[in-house]
Amino acid sequence: MNKWLLSTALTLSLAAPVLAQDYTPDPNAKSGGSITITYKDDVATLDPAIGYDWQNWSMIKSIFDSLMDYVPGTTTLRPGLADSYELSADGLVYTFKLRAGVKFHNGREMTADDVKYSLDRVTNPATQSPGAGFFGSIAGYDAAGDAGLSGVEVVDPLTVKITLSRPDATFLHVMALNFSSIVPKEAVDAAAGDFGKMPVGTGAFKLAEWTLGQKLVFEKNADHWRAGVPYLDSIVFEVGQEPVVALLRLQSGEVDVPGDGIPPAKFVEVMADPVQAAQVVIGGQLQTGYITLNVTAPPFDKLEVRKAVNMAINKDRIVQIINGRAIPANQPLPPSMPGYTAGYTGFAFDVEGAKKLLTQAGLPDGFETDLYVMNTDPNPRIAQAMQQDLAAIGVKVNIRSLAQANVIEAGGAGTAPMIWSGGMAWIADFPDPSNFYGPILGCSGAAEGGWNWSKFCDAGLDAKAAQADSMADPAKAAERMALWSDVYMGVMEQAPWVPVFNEERYTMKSDRMGGADALYVDPVSIPVNYDYVFVK
Amino acid sequence: MLGYLTRRLVQSALILLGVSFITFILLYVLPADPVRQIAGRAATPETVENIRRQLGLDQPFFVQYGRYLWGLVQGDMGRSYLQKTEVTELILSRLPATLLLMLAAITAELLIGLAMGIIAAVWRGRWPDQLLMMASFITVSAPQFVVSLLLLYVFAVQLRWFPIGGYGTFAHLVLPALTLGILGSGWYARMMRSSMIDVLRTDYIRTARAKGLGRARVVLRHALPNAILPVIAMIGIDIGIFMGGIVVVESVFGWPGIGQLAWQAIQRVDIPIIMGVTLVSACAIVLGNLLADLVAPFVDPRIKLR
Numbered sequence: 151m152n153k154w155l156l157s158t159a160l161t162l163s164l165a166a167p168v169l170a171q172d173y174t175p176d177p178n179a180k181s182g183g184s185i186t187i188t189y190k191d192d193v194a195t196l197d198p199a200i201g202y203d204w205q206n207w208s209m210i211k212s213i214f215d216s217l218m219d220y221v222p223g224t225t226t227l228r229p230g231l232a233d234s235y236e237l238s239a240d241g242l243v244y245t246f247k248l249r250a251g252v253k254f255h256n257g258r259e260m261t262a263d264d265v266k267y268s269l270d271r272v273t274n275p276a277t278q279s280p281g282a283g284f285f286g287s288i289a290g291y292d293a294a295g296d297a298g299l300s301g302v303e304v305v306d307p308l309t310v311k312i313t314l315s316r317p318d319a320t321f322l323h324v325m326a327l328n329f330s331s332i333v334p335k336e337a338v339d340a341a342a343g344d345f346g347k348m349p350v351g352t353g354a355f356k357l358a359e360w361t362l363g364q365k366l367v368f369e370k371n372a373d374h375w376r377a378g379v380p381y382l383d384s385i386v387f388e389v390g391q392e393p394v395v396a397l398l399r400l401q402s403g404e405v406d407v408p409g410d411g412i413p414p415a416k417f418v419e420v421m422a423d424p425v426q427a428a429q430v431v432i433g434g435q436l437q438t439g440y441i442t443l444n445v446t447a448p449p450f451d452k453l454e455v456r457k458a459v460n461m462a463i464n465k466d467r468i469v470q471i472i473n474g475r476a477i478p479a480n481q482p483l484p485p486s487m488p489g490y491t492a493g494y495t496g497f498a499f500d501v502e503g504a505k506k507l508l509t510q511a512g513l514p515d516g517f518e519t520d521l522y523v524m525n526t527d528p529n530p531r532i533a534q535a536m537q538q539d540l541a542a543i544g545v546k547v548n549i550r551s552l553a554q555a556n557v558i559e560a561g562g563a564g565t566a567p568m569i570w571s572g573g574m575a576w577i578a579d580f581p582d583p584s585n586f587y588g589p590i591l592g593c594s595g596a597a598e599g600g601w602n603w604s605k606f607c608d609a610g611l612d613a614k615a616a617q618a619d620s621m622a623d624p625a626k627a628a629e630r631m632a633l634w635s636d637v638y639m640g641v642m643e644q645a646p647w648v649p650v651f652n653e654e655r656y657t658m659k660s661d662r663m664g665g666a667d668a669l670y671v672d673p674v675s676i677p678v679n680y681d682y683v684f685v686k
Numbered sequence: 687m688l689g690y691l692t693r694r695l696v697q698s699a700l701i702l703l704g705v706s707f708i709t710f711i712l713l714y715v716l717p718a719d720p721v722r723q724i725a726g727r728a729a730t731p732e733t734v735e736n737i738r739r740q741l742g743l744d745q746p747f748f749v750q751y752g753r754y755l756w757g758l759v760q761g762d763m764g765r766s767y768l769q770k771t772e773v774t775e776l777i778l779s780r781l782p783a784t785l786l787l788m789l790a791a792i793t794a795e796l797l798i799g800l801a802m803g804i805i806a807a808v809w810r811g812r813w814p815d816q817l818l819m820m821a822s823f824i825t826v827s828a829p830q831f832v833v834s835l836l837l838l839y840v841f842a843v844q845l846r847w848f849p850i851g852g853y854g855t856f857a858h859l860v861l862p863a864l865t866l867g868i869l870g871s872g873w874y875a876r877m878m879r880s881s882m883i884d885v886l887r888t889d890y891i892r893t894a895r896a897k898g899l900g901r902a903r904v905v906l907r908h909a910l911p912n913a914i915l916p917v918i919a920m921i922g923i924d925i926g927i928f929m930g931g932i933v934v935v936e937s938v939f940g941w942p943g944i945g946q947l948a949w950q951a952i953q954r955v956d957i958p959i960i961m962g963v964t965l966v967s968a969c970a971i972v973l974g975n976l977l978a979d980l981v982a983p984f985v986d987p988r989i990k991l992r
Contacts, residue, residue: 194768363783600731
């Protein structure tokens with residue numbers, strides 16, 4: 151072992167205890183009580199291998215646990231069901247030591263076999279998990295099937311060894327995703343395809359009741375392995391509630407958190423009323439709203455034209471249109487994401503400059519193009535502002551306002567010259583800059599049907615991104631972030647996007663809800679970290 | 687009669703087959719790929735193709751449609767793409783709520799509409815008639831979501847007489863039923879008015895008047911039973927109108943019926959649910975019309991069912 155390896159091994163063996171620096175419980179927290187959360191849509195599923203939407207994400211987080219977890223209200227990793235872990239010097243083998251005595255809701259103790267079963271299950275194509283792609287770096291992923299992953303081995307009942315086919319700096323984040331939740335095989339088998347309606351996990355809450363289309367009741371798991379949490383005895387999720395109606399019910403004290411947030415039409419009214427404004431918690435979120443410019447077809451195959459569009463969009467005015475619920479963006483990454491390039495100002499709003507660039511591109515009289523946009527408020531209004539901005543430089547924009555699924559289809563097929571991402575914008579799956587690249591800016595996402603709607607593909611940047619993701623050594627984290635910053639600056643040089651704004655999150659809560667504000671704008675558990683909030 | 691019924695049932699089955707075919711085509715040509723909705727944004731092209739194959743969506747149109755029909759005749763509507771639950775189960779769990787709302791709404795429509803129609807007919811050409819007929823115009827043309835939110839705001843938020851949306855007790859039922867009742871009452875009011883006016887002109891009513899009976903007794907005991915029959919025959923057709931209008935009201939009031947289920951499924955391109963709800967609604971419309979036709983001879987003996 152050379153010196154570097156030795157130091158790495160030391161850092162890594164130290165890493166786990168350092169990560170264990172944890173959440174300080176709220177001294178005023180009280181146990182007991184029940185809260186009511188509302189949602190417009192019914193909950194599709196609580197199967198952690200399947201659930202991938204706004205509302206079931208944090209519900210699943212409360213029912214299940216993964217090997218890794220985040221310190222509540224932050225993006226800092228901490229061990230979950232893993233007690234500790236070690237990474238081999240070559241960055242390819244993770245050895246997780248599991249916590250002893252963790253019990254599933256059915257009373258059985260969790261073991262390393264369950265970890266293997268859960269990872270095999272989520273990557274088995276038969277499961278149809280939308281998250282399977284996250285596990286691509288585990289050895290044997292490409293051959294995954296009923297036989298399971300060759301890269302996941304049970305060493306003893308409390309030790310799991312996961313071998314990767316390439317070093318992956320984001321792997322611990324992947325192990326904290328809902329898709330990595332540990333599930334008991336016997337409960338999955340017993341549910342016979344309906345595990346999503348009869349979930350059994352190790353989490354702080356268990357599902358007590360589910361009346362389809364009406365409500366779900368979560369009950370406290372008294373045997374939860376993390377001492378002291380949760381505080382709440384139960385959570386009632388009422389579904390099928392219009393956001394406007396939920397707001398009325400919040401005012402009358404029937405609802406504690408309207409899960410869908412403040413409807414755009416009500417936003418000004420809420421913020422102008424001191425009583426209601428006091429119930430609002432504001433926080434950042436790992437989100438960027440952007441316009442994609444299809445670089446494979448004229449006129450956006452010309453760099454000057456893409457730059458001109460970047461300079462023509464008045465982002466401040468668009469932020470005003472959504473009542474200031476966002477901050478203008480100048481690069482793909484949101485400011486709270488590691489790897490964000492501070493000090494970069496991007497393309498300034500400059501109509502004359504934009505016109506000059508169009509002339510240079512041989513289009514002094516502008517051109518006509520289509521802007522695809524999702525048809526729910528406020529997106530069509532935002533598109534109209536963009537249409538006016540571009541008209542000022544002679545570009546005639548036809549707005550194609552469609553249902554979400556149709557816009558995604560047009561984007562994937564590459565038939566849309568411009569798409570405003572609002573309503574479908576990229577929200578990070580995990581707090582790492584890597585998550586903003588591959589599917590939406592990398593070559594892999596530019597394939598037919600992918601989410602890279604610009605069809606932008608730069609082999610040099612892809613190689614740099616791959617290099618950054620292979621730097622799994624925590625000691626090189628700063629170097630890795632610098633490399634990511636380079637990648638995104640490289641993207642901006644070629645301007646396949648117009649980054650427009652980063653949305654802020656506005657959560658409303660009733661006066662009786664307790665717990666730090668950060669829990670109500672938790673970057674990982676949206677809208678609320680149910681395990682740690684309490685009733686005053 | 688039996689022959690007529692058999693023929694109508696066969697016709698109904700053919701209509702449903704047609705509805706299923708047209709809906710299936712529309713969903714097939716829809717420029718939105720359900721597999722992408724299932725696969726999510728992190729999926730690799732291989733995953734997407736794999737899911738497409740598993741769901742049989744890589745097959746030609748007629749194979750897909752044939753498989754769907756084969757399932758349907760066995761009572762299997764398939765599994766929801768995103769909820770991974772039997773569509774039959776999802777619809778059955780929501781059907782009672784919709785039927786309850788339908789019953790309550792039609793009762794409300796009849797109570798409001800018939801009262802309006804009778805009053806308008808009795809005071810024909812005078813101000814109560816003009817006022818009520820104007821009101822019926824407004825209710826027929828008022829948008830559902832406006833009326834729903836208005837009633838919700840006034841009676842639930844301000845006056846606190848009823849709960850703000852939800853399901854479970856009689857109090858929850860009142861506002862959504864009233865919304866549909868008010869909106870649907872205009873048709874009944876107009877039907878009732880003209881039917882009542884016809885009856886009030888007949889000789890037997892003149893006789894009743896002539897023997898000195900009071901106006902209330904003449905209208906309610908002698909005229910109403912005859913005037914109401916054509917209106918009752920309308921209820922069957924009203925079921926169809928009701929099915930078309932339930933989506934908005936169920937969404938606003940958080941009523942867990944099939945309208946709400948359909949709305950959510952459409953947004954997520956969950957084709958098996960959309961197909962299932964469309965067929966169940968079409969069934970209700972076809973049966974409602976059949977019912978209306980079967981009732982007709984009892985209302986008007988000149989009509990014979992052959």
